[in-house]
Structure formats: structure tokens, C-alpha cells
Amino acid sequence: MVFHYPIWVLALVLGLVAVALKKWSRVGDWFQAYQLFKVPEFNENMQDNYLYRKVSVYINSLVALEDSDFTNLFSGKKANEIVLALDPNQTVHDTFLGARVSWTNAHANSCRTFVLKIRKKDKRRILRPYLQHIHSVFDEFEQRKREVSLYMNGADGRWRSVPFSHPSTLETIAMDSDLKNRVKSDLESFLKSKQYYHRLGRVWKRSFLLYGPSGTGKSSFVAAMAKFLCYDVYDVDLSRVSDDSDLKLLLLQTRNKSVIVVEDLDRFVVDKTTTLSFSGVLNFMDGLLNSCCGDERVMVFTMNTKDHIDPAMLRPGRVDVHIYFPLCDFNAFKTLANSYLGVKDHKLFPQLEEIFQSGATLSPAEIGEIMIVNRSSPSRALKSVITALQINGDSRSPAKIGQRSADKPPRPAEEAGDQGGGFLCRESVHTVREFRKLYGFLRLKSSRKSGSFDLDSNQNER
Numbered sequence: 001m002v003f004h005y006p007i008w009v010l011a012l013v014l015g016l017v018a019v020a021l022k023k024w025s026r027v028g029d030w031f032q033a034y035q036l037f038k039v040p041e042f043n044e045n046m047q048d049n050y051l052y053r054k055v056s057v058y059i060n061s062l063v064a065l066e067d068s069d070f071t072n073l074f075s076g077k078k079a080n081e082i083v084l085a086l087d088p089n090q091t092v093h094d095t096f097l098g099a100r101v102s103w104t105n106a107h108a109n110s111c112r113t114f115v116l117k118i119r120k121k122d123k124r125r126i127l128r129p130y131l132q133h134i135h136s137v138f139d140e141f142e143q144r145k146r147e148v149s150l151y152m153n154g155a156d157g158r159w160r161s162v163p164f165s166h167p168s169t170l171e172t173i174a175m176d177s178d179l180k181n182r183v184k185s186d187l188e189s190f191l192k193s194k195q196y197y198h199r200l201g202r203v204w205k206r207s208f209l210l211y212g213p214s215g216t217g218k219s220s221f222v223a224a225m226a227k228f229l230c231y232d233v234y235d236v237d238l239s240r241v242s243d244d245s246d247l248k249l250l251l252l253q254t255r256n257k258s259v260i261v262v263e264d265l266d267r268f269v270v271d272k273t274t275t276l277s278f279s280g281v282l283n284f285m286d287g288l289l290n291s292c293c294g295d296e297r298v299m300v301f302t303m304n305t306k307d308h309i310d311p312a313m314l315r316p317g318r319v320d321v322h323i324y325f326p327l328c329d330f331n332a333f334k335t336l337a338n339s340y341l342g343v344k345d346h347k348l349f350p351q352l353e354e355i356f357q358s359g360a361t362l363s364p365a366e367i368g369e370i371m372i373v374n375r376s377s378p379s380r381a382l383k384s385v386i387t388a389l390q391i392n393g394d395s396r397s398p399a400k401i402g403q404r405s406a407d408k409p410p411r412p413a414e415e416a417g418d419q420g421g422g423f424l425c426r427e428s429v430h431t432v433r434e435f436r437k438l439y440g441f442l443r444l445k446s447s448r449k450s451g452s453f454d455l456d457s458n459q460n461e462r
Contacts, residue, residue: 035123037116038106054138055114059103060085061137065092088112096130143230143257151234151254157246159253164233166223173217173224174335174364179323186321187228187298194296204295207285207318211266211303212325215363218302221325222261231298232258238268244280251284259298266303269313278310286318328364330356333385336364340371341378348382352389360389 041052060083065071070087086092088107093100099122104115118127150164170184190206197204208225210218226233234254241247254260268274269281285299306314306322313319328336330353337343367385374381 033119033121034117035120037118037127039114039116041112052112052114054134055103057138057141058134059092059105059114061141062092062094064094067092096133097126099126101126101130146230146257148226148230149232151232153235153237153240153250155240157242157249159234159250161232164223164226166220166227168220168223168227170224170228172339173221174332174339175217175221183225183321183323184228187225190298191229205297205299206320207299207301208321208323209301209303209306209314209319210323210325211306213304213327213363215365216325216327217364218325219263221323222259222300222302225298225300226259229259229298230257234258234260236260236262238262238265238274238276241274241276243275244277244283247276247280247284254297256296258296259300261300261302263302264304265301266305266309269310270308282313282318285313327361328356328367329361332364333367336367336371337378337382340368341375341381343378343382346378346382348379348386352382352386355386355389362388362392 039052039055040049043049059065065084065086070090072085072087074083074085086103086105088105091102091104093102095101099119101119101122102117104117106113106115148164149161151159151161154160170180173180175183186206194204210221212218222233232255234250236247236250238247241250251260265281268276269278285301301319303309314322333352333356334344334349337346362385366388370384370388371381374384
């Protein structure tokens with residue numbers, strides 16, 4: 001016998017069943033307020049579970065790990081580095097978006113598993129964001145420990161690499177603190193802007209122009225940027241590039257997470273000391289190929305001056321940030337004296353300030369080299385700087401910066417002055433050249449306080 005019930009009766013029954021199930025679910029939640037999630041070391045096919053490694057790195061990075069009853073201590077890869085690791089069957093607590101969770105390092109039957117314990121009322125709100133947070137922390141950790149390499153192009157059109165161990169960092173760069181903070185903020189914002197750039201339909205790329213006289217710290221600043229980003233460095237020597245096609249192939253061989261550097265670009269463009277065409281260089285800086293060969297790149301171009309450069313080469317998109325590196329003034333000198341000699345004030349400072357104000361100046365590299373040679377005696381070092389400014393400072397005044405050593409032969413390396421027991425070293429240029437031969441790109445220079453930072457061309461991107 002078949003019974004036919006009105007539709008409203010069926011709807012009522014289904015509604016009562018739904019309410020009953022909901023009530024029962026609340027009763028279950030009252031008895032079991034937490035839910036557990038397991039992250040095993042291996043998946044069902046006995047293959048490595050990559051999430052397990054990410055969770056392991058994340059847990060070992062928690063500050064609360066130190067509060068665990070048992071925590072293992074290991075030596076890291078770097079000198080004096082100590083790594084903490086959660087002991088088996090121990091628990092560590094974490095907080096995310098106001099919710100408290102816990103991780104247990106469970107070991108059973110030779111199978112290692114991390115168990116996440118989370119309140120059911122918080123599960124829907126924080127579970128996915130929390131797992132995404134773990135991925136982000138792991139990616140940052142991997143980026144920091146990544147070994148950075150320096151790549152140099154050879155005559156055969158291929159890259160050669162060596163470990164990149166330049167000592168410069170943004171903390172050691174002698175630069176105006178406000179400018180340095182803006183540079184760091186710009187780089188940090190770039191690192192987090194992948195989705196933003198893609199939403200705009202733009203390549204995830206940032207380009208910098210560093211310009212100023214030789215020896216003012218442009219190369220050291222590039223090294224500091226690369227170490228801050230943990231990016232590989234590709235030094236493009238245009239004199240070894242045969243034609244535009246060769247330059248394109250070099251660009252195609254570069255990888256993501258890299259700093260691509262072209263030093264002394266003005267020399268190649270203005271003096272036409274390369275077989276490359278002007279359009280070939282422009283396409284390298286911001287062409288269709290550049291947009292197809294990868295993401296997350298920083299391009300850096302250095303010049304002594306941009307006065308004679310075609311504005312098309314410096315337009316926004318090809319160059320986003322302009323940073324000027326001038327010769328030393330007194331404020332920059334005090335920064336160098338503090339870094340090289342540990343001297344924040346000295347009786348010779350008024351005399352040095354007067355000399356700088358008269359227009360005499362030297363590059364940070366030259367002053368830094370004098371201080372290195374005389375580092376055992378700060379007074380002798382300062383006297384040597386005074387002697388150097390008096391001997392060579394006149395020709396390096398701001399009115400004659402454009403008439404640098406390109407118009408006259410360099411002074412002999414043996415030239416030295418001795419005043420009051422001071423020793424004047426004139427070997428800084430040779431030191432720079434030897435360092436460039438060794439690394440193929442980065443010249444050993446000290447940096448100084450920079451004068452300007454142009455972000456006007458890209459403020460709309462923020």
C-alpha cells in the first residue's frame with residue numbers, strides 16, 4: 001500500500017529532521033570541543049609528505065618551543081647557530097587570529113606525525129588561513145637559507161657561477177637612515193606584491209638606476225640588495241655580448257629570484273663601445289622577452305652620470321627607482337669614521353668639516369681605504385684624510401665632478417703623503433680593480449649617504 005502525503009507534510013518532516021540533526025551536532029560539540037588533524041611524514045603511497053616538512057620547520061621556529069618540557073638543541077650550518085626541535089610526544093602551543101591551537105610531535109610504530117589540535121568553533125574561521133600562514137613562513141625560511149650565487153657571462157654566451165659571499169649588507173651601508181628605510185620598505189613591498197602585479201597585468205619586476213661618481217658605493221649597494229632579497233646576481237658584461245640575439249639568450253637563461261645587473265651602462269651607450277644596438281638594450285631592459293622569461297626579478301643599472309642618456313632609456317617601466325650616490329660630505333665622512341674607526345667624535349672633526357665645506361671631497365672608497373690602512377690609530381687616520389683632501393680634494397670639488405679622471409691619467413699608486421705621522425694610502429683604485437677581477441663584478445667600495453631617492457614614477461603602484 002502506498003501512502004501519498006501532501007508536500008507540506010514532507011517539508012515539515014524534513015525541517016524537523018534538519019533541526020534534530022543540528023541539535024545533535026551541538027550536543028556532540030559539547031562533549032568534544034576539539035578536532036584533531038594529522039600530518040603524517042609519509043602519504044598512503046609511502047612517499048614523502050611535503051606538508052610534514054613545512055609543518056616541522058614552522059613548529060621549530062615558534063618562540064613557544066622554548067617553553068616545552070623537552071626541546072632538542074642542534075648546531076646549525078652557520079657558525080654559532082643553534083637550532084631548536086620539538087622532542088617526540090611533546091606539545092607546543094601557538095596562537096593565530098586570536099585562536100589558541102597546539103601541535104604534538106606524535107611517534108608511534110616508527111611513524112612520525114604532527115597532530116594539530118584546534119577548537120571546533122575556530123576551525124572554519126582559521127584553519128585554511130592558518131595552513132596558508134605555515135606555507136608562507138616556510139617559504140620565507142627557505143628563502144633566507146638559500147645559497148646565493150654570482151653569475152657572469154662568458155664569451156661563449158653562457159653563464160658561469162661562483163658562490164656569492166660579498167660582506168655588504170643594508171645595515172653596513174653608509175646611507176641616510178631615512179633613504180635606507182625607504183629602500184628596504186620598497187624591496188619588502190616588492191617581495192609581497194606577486195598577486196598585485198599579476199592583477200595589473202604587469203611583470204613582477206622592479207628596476208633601479210644607481211648613478212654617481214666612481215667609488216661612491218654603487219656596487220656595494222647592489223651586493224647589499226641581493227643579500228637582503230636572497231636573490232642570485234647575474235652580472236651582464238656588455239663587452240662580452242656579441243649582438244642583440246646573444247643578449248636575449250643570456251636573459252632567457254636567467255632564473256626567477258634574481259638581481260640582473262648592468263654596470264657602467266652610460267659608457268656603453270654614450271661611447272658606443274659595444275656592438276649592441278640601442279633598441280636591443282631597450283628591449284633587454286623592458287621588452288616583450290623580458291616579460292616572458294620569468295618573474296620576481298630586480299634589474300639594476302649603474303652609471304656615472306645620466307646627463308647624456310636618452311630619456312627613453314630612463315622612463316618609468318624601464319627604470320622605476322633612481323638613487324644618486326654623490327661624493328663624500330662631512331655627514332657621510334662621520335658615518336665612515338664611525339664604521340671604520342669606531343670614532344663618533346674627535347678633536348680633528350671641526351678642521352675636517354671646514355675642509356669639506358670648502359668644496360674639497362673624496363670618494364667613500366678612497367676615504368675608506370685610508371681608514372683601513374690606519375685603523376690602528378684613529379688620529380693618524382683622520383690626519384691622513386686631511387692630507388688627502390688637501391692634496392687631491394681641489395680637483396674633486398663639485399664644480400669639477402664632471403671633469404673626473406676620464407680627462408686625465410690617474411695618479412701613481414705610490415703617491416703618498418705624510419703629515420704628523422700620518423700615512424696616506426693611494427691604492428684604493430687598485431684594490432677595487434683586483435676585487436673586480438676576483439669576482440668579475442662587484443668592486444670593493446664603501447657606501448655613503450645618498451642625496452635623493454625618486455619614487456614618484458611608481459607611487460601609483462602602491
